Amino acid sequence: MSEPGTTTPTLDKDPGTAPPAPGEGSGRFWSPRRVPAAVVAVLLLAGAGLLLYDIAAVRAHHPAMHWRRALARQLAERPLDDTWVLTGAAVAATLGLWLIVLALTPGLRALLPMRRPHPDVRAALRRDAAALLLRDRAMDVSGVRSVRVRVRRRKAAVRALSHFRDLDDVRADLLTVLTDAVRGLGLTRTPTLSVEVTRPGRKG
Numbered sequence: 001m002s003e004p005g006t007t008t009p010t011l012d013k014d015p016g017t018a019p020p021a022p023g024e025g026s027g028r029f030w031s032p033r034r035v036p037a038a039v040v041a042v043l044l045l046a047g048a049g050l051l052l053y054d055i056a057a058v059r060a061h062h063p064a065m066h067w068r069r070a071l072a073r074q075l076a077e078r079p080l081d082d083t084w085v086l087t088g089a090a091v092a093a094t095l096g097l098w099l100i101v102l103a104l105t106p107g108l109r110a111l112l113p114m115r116r117p118h119p120d121v122r123a124a125l126r127r128d129a130a131a132l133l134l135r136d137r138a139m140d141v142s143g144v145r146s147v148r149v150r151v152r153r154r155k156a157a158v159r160a161l162s163h164f165r166d167l168d169d170v171r172a173d174l175l176t177v178l179t180d181a182v183r184g185l186g187l188t189r190t191p192t193l194s195v196e197v198t199r200p201g202r203k204g
Contacts, residue, residue: 029124031107040099112153113188123186127151130185134158137181143170145200156182156191161200171197 054065078085111124131149138147138158143165150157158178162170174195182193 028106028113029108029111029122033102033107036099036102109153112151112185114186115188125185125187130156130187133185134178134181137177138174141170141173141177144174151191153189154191155194157194157196159196159198162197163200167197167199171195 051068054068058064110127112127112130114123114125116122130151134151134156135147135149138144138149138160141160143162145161145163147161148159156178158174160170160174174197175193178193178195182190
């Protein structure tokens with residue numbers, strides 16, 4: 001009697017698309033933006049419902065609502081160069097551009113995409129965590145008193161204060177240590193490293 005064999009569950013994949021190779025970037029993470037989407041949906045639904053109700057009332061031989069009559073009168077009487085007309089157009093254009101930007105940009109700028117060790121794995125590293133790691137590595141360098149680190153998608157800026165040793169030597173050691181640390185983060189886009197070393201009480 002043969003023992004029952006064991007099977008390993010696998011993910012269903014589209015045979016027409018090849019999976020990304022290991023080490024490929026995760027890509028930017030998109031924010032769901034539920035709050036702006038919900039606000040826009042509620043406003044559009046309320047406005048459309050109110051307008052449809054008013055149109056149905058007019059079709060039933062009832063007078064149109066006061067706000068629609070007043071709006072139609074204002075649009076007919078006010079010239080296009082009126083201050084209120086220009087202000088309303090500017091507000092509407094600003095809101096429209098804001099919605100377009102939200103639709104076309106991924107958001108979640110605090111997350112730095114990482115390389116994918118496996119096709120089915122996506123990972124990201126928070127900027128503050130990356131900055132903390134680089135700061136800890138920089139504090140291990142001899143002569144460094146304090147460090148400030150700012151990590152962005154394309155640049156990691158490090159400002160260190162040195163209380164002894166030559167500044168050029170400290171900067172060279174920092175470049176060596178932090179270059180390895182930045183590469184060790186495993187980010188899809190390795191940020192450019194900028195290191196500045198000064199003495200306490202002196203502005204860089």
